[in-house]
Amino acid sequence: MASTACFMIVSKNDIPIYEAEVGAAPRKEEAAHQHQFILHAALDIVQDLAWTTSAMFLKGIDRFNDLVVSVYVTAGLHTRLMLLHDSRNDDGIKSFFQEVHELYIKTLLNPLYLPGSRITSSHFDTKVRALARKYL
């Protein structure tokens, strides 16, 4: 498992709807905003890159020092699953994204969930963290 990893789901208009620090390293206070900054800045790259390829999984599109940003763009291009990581386990990250995407779709199917709103389901959170332990 990667020592540092920050996972985020960003919906339309760049609004984060889910975030989780899934790294094994003890959580640092000052890192939280740094991770957000890096992921936020990486959206600029995603914006360009997403139109140039048909692949959903864009690996290592941006980096900051030793932290790499990988992104999984959903079909609508509105929702982006973003992972900031320092490991190089591309296959694991890809599987992680695919499974989380599936989870996200299940969340979307919930009639009480308003698309684009924050995902507050604790079940979703538990599942994502379990997947992170499994794949990252």
Add this chain to the structure above:
Amino acid sequence: MADPASSNLGRMLTDEITPVVMVLRTPLVEEATRKNGLSFIELLNPFCAFNNIDVPVRTASDQPYRLQKFKLRLFYASDIAQPNIEVAKVRIKQVITRAGEKDFPEVSSNPLAIETVLGATQHKVLPSWFQVFNQELVHTVSFAEHEAFDHPVACLLAVSSKDEESISKFVDLFNTNQLPSLINDGAMDPKILKHFVVVHDNQDGMPDRATKVLTEMRNTFGANNCRLLCINSSRDGSVERQENPWASCKSDGSQFQQLGCFLSLDDVDELKNSMQDLSSKHIIPYMEQKIRVLNQQVSATRKGFRNQIKNLWWRKGKEDVPDNPNGPTYTFNSVEFQIRVLGDYAFMLRDYELALSNYRLLSTDYKLDKAWKHYAGVQEMMGLTYFMLDQSRKDAEYCMENAFSTYLKLGSSGHRNATRCGLWWVEILKARDQHKDAASVYFRISGEEPLHSAVMLEQASYCYLFSTPPLLRKYGFHLVLAGDLYKKCDQVKHAIRTYRGALSVFKGTTWNHIKDQVHFHIGKWYAFLGMSDVAIEHMLEILACGHQSKSTQELFLRDFFQVVQNTGKTFDVLKLQLPVINVNSVKVVFEDHRTYASETATSVKEGFWHSFEEDMIPLLSSMRSNWLESHGKNFTQKYKESNICVAGEVIRVHVELKNPLQIPISVSNVSLICEHSSGSDETNPDLNSSIDNDQLRKLAINGKIGAEASSFLSGEIDLRLGAGETVVAQLSVIANIEGTLEIVGVRWKLSGSVSGFCKFDSDILKKKFARGKRKSKKSSGNYLKFLVIKSLPKLEGFVHHLPETVYAGDMRRLSLELRNPSNTPLKNLKMKVSHPRFLNIGDQDVMEMEFPSCLEKKRSSAEVYVPVKTCKARTVFSFPEDMVICGDSTCLWPLYLRAAAPGNHSLYITIYYEVGDASSIMRYRVLRMHYNLEVLPSLDVSFQISSHPSRLQEFLGRMDVINRTSSESFQVHQLSSVGNEWEISLLQPMDTVFPADFLMAGQALSCFFKLKNCRKWVNAEDNPSSLVPSEKADIRLVCGNGEALFDTSRLPLVDFHHYERLHQGISDQDHQTTVDFILISQSQSDDKSGINIFSHHACDCSVGSSSPIWWLIEGPGTVTHNFAVDFCEIKLKMFIHNSSDVTASVHISTFDSAPTIDSLSTGASVSSANEAGWRDLSVLNDIKVTSDAVGNHSGKLLSPASVSPFIWSGSSSNRVTLEPLSSTEIALQICVFSPGTYDVSNYSLHWSLFGSGDEDDKETGLRLSSGTCEGHSYYLTVLQQG
């Protein structure tokens, strides 16, 4: 792309990579120029740049071209050395600090909107000092030994005409110990072009001496290389110029007028001419010449196939040379260095092709030699040459990249070179609009030095901004990174500037950590600079940081309050985020015609009250007594539009305050902001509906001061919100004067220092209310706007002593207190109670009596018994007309409470009253009261009744009582049958059945009693209920006497019994076969009121048979007979009783077949079916055993072997007619032929009732009018005599 030379980098290169002229002068020269406030170089500098020099040059291959732009760089010999790093650093820091002061943004100006930033041109947005900074950085690595373009091309020797022995001075000047180390070390060719100048100060007299020196020089150094320069021709020092050419060389403020004040126009012309002469006639030809010579040398040694092979061979042989980290040193006469000089000279003379070919040649050599620094330098120049040639972009980038990484590989020594190389590289990329790549190069340049990195990062951020499409988020991110570094180097102003730039990107972002970071730091930095107002403005944004960790929250709050304290004043903040006000939760409780006695009453749905009060309240249409009433229409119109409240009465607003933090906060002075306008403001209703923020602020402050305190009074409360707590604050406002009152918002004070206010958005509220079903018709109005009408009397009501928790059956008397503080009398008071089963309205006269003793039966029969009629239709109780409630007097009215059933119950009481004053728009008001009552189970009472086996009209009953409470003890006091038809008597005295006084928790009690029907036929005109109640309807169950029995026919008990029956769905009519019991018990002792009375009502206990005809067979139980003589005849008697109110005809038919088992079993099932009201009580096991024993007994008798036939010998069919409530007797006879035990039950009774009166027509349809009954079991044993 346009001409590379005209690009930013192109200009930079034509400025920077130009021939250097080394200047050597005597102190007297310097003295002469100082008069103008300038050094010698400063004096010459403005005339060293030529934009249109137009010198013909030939390339090495004799291609002619003309050089248009040219520039010389003049340096003193002492300055031609690698600059001191520390000094350079200090200078760079100065540049930055100065820029920070200059560029510091105005506090008042908001950060630019990102659209504005994007729309502006690059030069407008890009801070101009970047250029200066970059230049300074580049200069830190000038005069490097591995590069030739900083090596002096010529030497300018200046001697003053005042100097003695000028010629020897010239010789002395070019002395080795004064020359720069570059020449002395042998890195540079000391044989350079020399130019000799005599400087003459015209203030010192005529230039005779100078010309003399000049001729002398011409003889010594050659005619061409000498020159006379006359300055300071203007004597008075007041030369005025349009444009001072020296203005740019002195930036730090010394006055421009003084610069060059002694230089006349002739002097300036002379300066200009001499410099042009120097460059065009001496330096350029010299360089051209040198290029030619060098090129020939290089061609001879290195060009051509043979030379290349030789070179390669030779280089390979050198491979065993140990690796020097700086590479081998090359002196000026080494071939490599000559190639380098050739390349650089060619570059300076814009012969880029030649330069490039030489650089290429050289780079392979250096690479083979592993002279990495030289290699990187050459690569760098190659990149620049490629750029200037504007071909092969890839190569340019490749070379720069190569040079950059090679420099970096050298370690710290190469770092500054790498920086310069990076800056040039960036410029190359920028010139080609590859801003994104440029940004990443900037990012790479930023190294150890934090201050330099900060500037680099900031420049990188601008690159992101200018790239297409703009990468705004990257821009913001890099600005923040730069800001952090600035802060690290104490450049707070720069830090604020960058963060403010970032703010334009991050404004309104939902990335909460980012937002907090930016605002918190800006706020802190502004506070550091002492600009508290702005600091607080930013800090306010981060207060609601519930997503942060606790320590961060504490940090934020602590810093915030520190800043606030430092200012020493309180702030009014429009959008204070702490605590979070849930505007949607705002609930307004006000009283118009509906008034509420308590908080809980307000929370009951309006719809409930509406339907509950329907039959009390007059319809709106009937309110108006006639159509001529003038103001009626007007007021109803108003009434519909806005809410009405009465002056002097409280309007309550419930607002939800939430603390999103994990640390407690204290909120004080929470109160409502209101606006009151007296009189009619209907002319401009729009004005009030849209209060903008400034007005709100004004209102909030005004309200605080209390300027309008007279017109309304707004209550203040203090709260303390724990971590994550949500509190509903109940705010109130009282309008004192008629007019219009609008509740605008709420204000509060956080931690006593920051006051916030929040506007209730009426649009949101409107939407919310409009969704509610009941208010749909009012949706157009503003729900926070009230029409204040003049004060009206208001009835206040309170039920005293109403407990919250009682045990089931508890019966109490409560008093309802009614008060009317005003002096206006109220009329037409009516009251309605929602649950008459629980609450009953008493008569006022019982108030004086003592409860419960007033319920006791009077021993003296002197008091005439007045039968009480149960008032069935008493849903609305009207108070007597003569009751006056006004002023200070209060009125107490009795209410009876009986906890009828366990569970939670809501009791509602509404009192309707009319206001005496007819002029008011409100004719009536209602007072609503609501109480919650929790009823716990106490005693379970059940009854079983079966008919007496040997007596007609008598029944045996069993009562089981179990105490269901957990701790309470009860004293079972009395059992009464309702009505006067039944007499109860105990089978055993109570003290044998249950010797203890109290029934403890969980304890059960069962007792047997006898029930006798004592209904007598009376005349039809007599009302059966007017019978004197029999004394025997009640039995005392308590041991000992002394205590009086309670009269169950008194008012509250009767009423409660009535409602109990009503609740159970039993009509009042049918009393014939059912009994109603009331068990009265007392609780052991309640510390407050002595004795509590509990009444338990068991209704409609069936007495065992459903038919109105009761009968009984009587006869001997055992007969001894000698069957040897004859058969035995046994006489039996049957008593029949008609318990109904009508005449009945009974037909008895006997049949001789043996009784079937079936009939017996059905009989058993009937008896079990009669056990209605029985519950399965585990504690009653012993009782069950006894009943089983009875069954066994009968079963034993019924062994089929013992059954032998008998025949009925009397008349086989009897028909009798029975009057109502009368009995008769019929004789029966059977014949038995053998001894044995017989069950004489093989007969049946057919009965039918004659409808006696028409008043019961409906009832008879419901009741059984006829039926057939199987015979009761009657066992007879016949024994053989003898």
